[in-house]
Amino acid sequence: MNDMSPIKASQNSDRETGLLNLSRRRFLGVSAGALVLGVALPSGAGRALAQAAAPAIEAGTRVNAYIEIRPDSSVLFRSAFIEGGQGIFTAMAQIVGEELDVDPARFVVEAAPPGPDYLLIGGFRFTGGSMSVRMSYEKMRKLGASARLMVLQAAAARMNVPVSELTTEPGRVLHAASGRALSYGELAQQAAALAVPADAPLRAKSDFRWIGKPLARLDVRDKSTGKAQYAIDLRVDGMLHAAVQHARHLGAEPQAITNEAQVLAMPGVHSVHRLPGAVGVVADSWWRARRAAESLQVTWTAAAQGTKGAMPEDYSTERHRDGLKAMTGDGLEAEVSGDATKALAGAKTVIEATYDAPHLAHAQLEPPSALARWNEDGTLELWAPNQAPEMFQAAAAKVAGIDPSKVIIHSPLLGGFFGRHFLYASANPFPQAILLSKAVGKPIKLVWSREEEFLRDALRPMAVARFRAGLDEKGMPVALSAVAVGEGATGRWFGRQPDKVDSSAVEGIVEKLYAIPNRRVGHIHVDDPAVIGFWRSVGHSMNDFFYETFFDEMADAGKQDPYELRHRLLSESPRQQTLLEAVADLSGGWRRGPYQADDGTRRARGVAMASPFGSEVATIAEVSLRGEEAVVHQVWVAVDPGSIVNPAIVEAQINSAVAIGLSIALMEEVVYEEGVPRARNYDGYPILPPDRMPKVHVRIIESGAPMGGIGEPGVPGVPPAVVNALAVLTGKRVRSLPLSRASLTGSI
């Protein structure tokens, strides 16, 4: 089992250097086209990727890397971005099809392999940060237009006429003068051999047939009939199945297995393996492997005190929260305007409050898996759910001890991701699959059981925020001081600089647009003992709850209506003020309540604004109480992403964001006691069930501002809108999520 050792070394070094010193947060507000990134790259893996990131090939320009026109004039398109439910494959087909002049319904889209052609995110490649469309839109249009021109040039040569006499209709080139026509399929081979033209004309926006339209998704029928294949569904010849039992505490290592002989004798069991931080069983079916893995009686060697990344055996989330709350001081400056200290000292009224939000699990429905196969030519083939093929390729190469060019990565459809499938040392099963496959000399498909997934997921960090606000004699806010406490996911994985604030820890508290003249936002870094990661809308997922709920406390303290106060403080921000008016209009006009609904329930509404991922969002939630339980009846969302590609997908993504946003408001938290998570399945970690889903109303506003994101922006406004409405019903402020932990009695 000596070949098991590299993984530990690689995990440690990755963790220490940061695999890639690229902050996805640094793209916030950067428009597509401005792709220049000034990032300091670390040594090791980071440097290798830096070289890969500075290729001679300009990403997103080589037509043949993306587009294959098939004989029947359908298009095989290789997407730089991975499909995980957000609709990106369909969006790519719409954008490219529009310019190529091929109906998007005639596209077959698959995830592209690793390669310099696909590094569309500032010289890197990942699917996240709600960036895919906005960072690639112009390049993909040009790519489609270039491909169309190549087809035209091929047709011109074939027909012996100038290109200027040719036109296209979907999938066909026409020569009106002679009445001749050729299909794209007939011209494909010849077109593909041509050089990519530099100056292909783009279609005028007014002529768009598919961009901006609610086209049907390409994957819906396969996903409705069980035909869609995810990593967990794949199979190759000669494959064996594997399951693992992880150390309860990350960092512990397997010492002795007291019943190995009995387990080896269980039906279908092929072999038992010691892995870094785990034991694995290989068998002829996954159920047999799992049963055997769970039967293994293992003694574990605890990690030495102070081992980096090891889970302390006495860790409790409750104590961690207390520790965050107990942190004093103003922290590193993240944002400052005016003089908050002075203004607070001179304010008529000062209010203060401390908020907190728990760790969260991704809880995507597809448990992580990986299929590894060593090929006879020395290459390693890996099928693994991932949001970043090149990063997984580099990491897999280190585990396997081979050059990255010898690792073939396949990126299957993701059965939900929400940030789960980035490269997180200790949270991805592929290193174990590689090692097991090497040990047994056969392809291995490893699946983590739901229980192992809940033990090893990379969590949304826990966070605390302390606020102080000063109001003048008219009840208007004149000063706001906020201190966020905790650790950001970006700093954890891409390198934190101790003298700089990790933007992923404060986003949602900084860059708020309300005209409060004196502001200071600080951040106090506290290491989170849990493995933390990116979770849908990242820092916004808690920080907008903190800020927007405290905003209502300011409004109440100043005897102002929270909608009217927002509206007034946005008078210098017309885009956001318009959006606020739009969501009020969508909901039939702002009414805070409480009021009695037709069904006799007593309801109230809360409002919240957020500016995440380059988009603007306004949210209103309507809530009542049933006993001690919050019932959310309706949620209205007005979203301004600047411009969009598919309104139906936008609306679906907002519905999805409302569901997950409400889920974290109502019921989600990861609780650790004695270094282990209390919940290992959905029974202990409930997620929003169908009967708690509200009606969702969406209005999309295309203001023409630079294109923003869609996948995440709908999340952050939901918890504060709900909690603000609840405060109207109960007369009490809930400052800690989830609501399932709060007492919601005491209705006024």
Place this chain on the structure above:
Amino acid sequence: MQLTINGQSHQVEIEPDTPLLWVLRDTLGLTGTKYGCGLAQCGACTVLIDGQATRACVTPIESVAGTEIVTIEAITGDAEGRRVVEAWVDHQVPQCGYCQSGQVMAATALLKQTPQPTEEDIAAAMINLCRCGTYNAIASAVRQAAKV
């Protein structure tokens, strides 16, 4: 053990307490039925056993010998199933899609037993989890499929 799946008879030699889910997925290669939780919490593994929605992850194969098992792979061979699939497409229900095999099977079972379901019937039958939050689209699609 003899199992009848999608109208075909299969001879399966495996421990009789093996959950049906893993016989479907690993023994027979019918991977349309998904593993989500293994505890009958999420419903991603829903199949029809004699027309009833059943969670395959907690159903030992010894308990289903002699029954008619239908999985998502045979869904379009079923009249209600076809209607459900068309409604799913019309309402563009799936996002990541991972739970949708189970959702479609649950909806099909509902319509087989209650061709004209009330809102309460729909709420009682459609209890599978969806992390993408497609619940509103699911409910709309079920309503459409119920209108013959």
